[in-house]
């Protein structure tokens with residue numbers, strides 16, 4: 001069995017900024033093994049984004065521990081978290097993932113530039129990844145010239161470009177029609193195999209959930225079911 | 231790629247960028263024009279005022295300035311003149327002997343200002359020869375005088391007529407002389423035009439019985455901006471108990487004061503202008519950051535350090551500021567150069583006023599590099615200060631919050 005690479009224990013998140021404090025996560029204990037392709041599902045407001053943000057080092061838990069790829073995220077400061085995200089996490093958000101003034105290829109190259117990879121390598125990998133996500137002919141288009149589904153594919157290519165150990169996708173299909181959503185999920189599943197990255201994506205779209213091997217269901221910030229297909 | 235990113239970011243909102251560039255350019259253009267005019271006008275005015283009579287610096291017997299009598303005159307030693315002429319930045323040394331006399335023509339008499347000059351040196355400082363309006367210029371050794379036009383008119387005298395001067399000489403001796411009028415000079419200023427008589431220095435010294443004495447040495451310098459420093463070093467070189475060395479600023483304090491008032495007025499206008507432009511730039515910065523909040527949230531989320539993002543933003547700011555400044559300077563350069571060589575003529579009362587002060591009736595323009603550099607400094611300072619806002623905005627941007635939109 002592959003080793004556990006993500007481990008949370010008693011993960012709690014309370015948003016204090018509002019008049020009435022909101023408990024977004026209420027003690028989440030979770031283990032995820034290397035190479036898994038996991039869906040986090042649940043209704044809107046159940047805490048999916050909050051969980052992914054904390055695992056991805058974008059936010060701190062109010063209580064509890066989070067260990068990702070051997071890093072204790074509670075102990076990292078803002079700068080260290082940015083470095084952690086750059087090296088270990090590939091993010092795909094719901095929409096508008098891309099830098100609007102850069103082309104598809106430049107967007108994919110950009111994250112490797114942040115990693116200070118040499119230009120040749122950046123270029124080669126960007127081209128290869130865009131071909132793999134089926135956008136070999138749209139590389140020089142800007143995001144505004146791409147469809148929603150195409151934009152999300154570029155976002156996946158970018159997330160993979162930095163060779164992260166984890167890909168975290170927060171409702172990546174929320175703005176896509178069902179065909180584009182299915183395509184994206186198939187592609188992500190394929191990438192999961194090819195790039196050996198551990199994928200976690202959140203969704204409340206029943207058709208997409210079926211693509212996942214493991215489905216974790218959240219309700220009001222707690223895990224109500226955790227099913228792994230045979 | 232960061233540069234590319236900054237460049238493309240600027241052109242995301244073409245209209246806003248053009249408006250920002252144009253407003254910076256306008257401010258720079260306007261201030262360049264204003265400063266160019268101010269610098270040139272005052273440079274001219276001061277040069278005129280100084281060349282009109284006093285010179286940039288004068289050397290007198292200690293105490294002469296407060297009590298302008300022949301008793302406060304001093305020996306015109308060649309060694310002293312040589313020493314002063316040999317000092318750095320000094321171009322011309324012009325000796326004069328000044329006093330008063332009653333001048334008579336055929337039937338009228340008037341109090342006059344008598345100035346003993348070395349004709350050629352005097353012309354070098356005040357261009358006296360150009361002010362001739364009839365007759366011929368003075369020659370050293372001649373027993374002749376130059377009469378100011380208004381005075382000649384009052385005394386009803388013209389060249390070749392005889393002028394009689396009566397006065398009191400050095401240490402109370404009697405002074406009287408008869409002189410042929412060599413020529414008439416016209417001064418724009420009525421005071422001078424109605425009372426000046428020039429005669430060769432030696433004749434004046436003979437008339438007043440002063441021997442080799444003079445009342446002042448007027449100096450012309452090659453760099454008007456250094457006058458104070460030159461004055462100071464000359465005073466140190468010359469015996470302070472015997473001589474007083476005065477700059478034009480000390481001799482014409484009213485001129486300095488008007489200059490300061492005018493300069494301050496100009497600075498206030500520029501300040502208001504730049505404040506307005508500054509608000510405009512700040513508005514642009516506000517929009518540049520606000521509309522990119524989400525996107526910057528994504529960038530920090532995927533691992534772009536705040537410092538790099540700030541650097542990109544700063545590049546954009548520099549491009550805007552530099553572009554606007556360059557545009558403004560490029561616009562003003564040809565205009566200022568053209569106006570420098572083809573100054574705008576003034577007409578009417580103003581022209582008369584100019585002429586009274588001995589100036590050409592034109593609005594001159596200076597093309598000194600410092601004028602343009604100064605605008606660049608000002609814009610650089612304003613944008614760096616305003617640029618703190620986007621930098622600070624990025625520093626405290628929380629990606630999760632930005633992404634929640």
Ligand SMILES: Nc1ncnc2c1ncn2[C@@H]1O[C@H](COP(=O)(O)OP(=O)(O)O)[C@@H](O)[C@H]1O
Nearest residue numbers: 015017018022024043044045046047048049050
């Ligand atoms: N910054 C915040 N301030 C206050 N409440 C928040 C904030 N972010 C999320 N929440 C609340 O936390 C709960 C969980 O939100 P979220 O993690 O976005 O759920 P999901 O992604 O499943 O829709 C919701 O009730 C939401 O309103």
Ligand SMILES: [Mg+2]
Nearest residue numbers: 048049050171
């Ligand atoms: Mg969500």
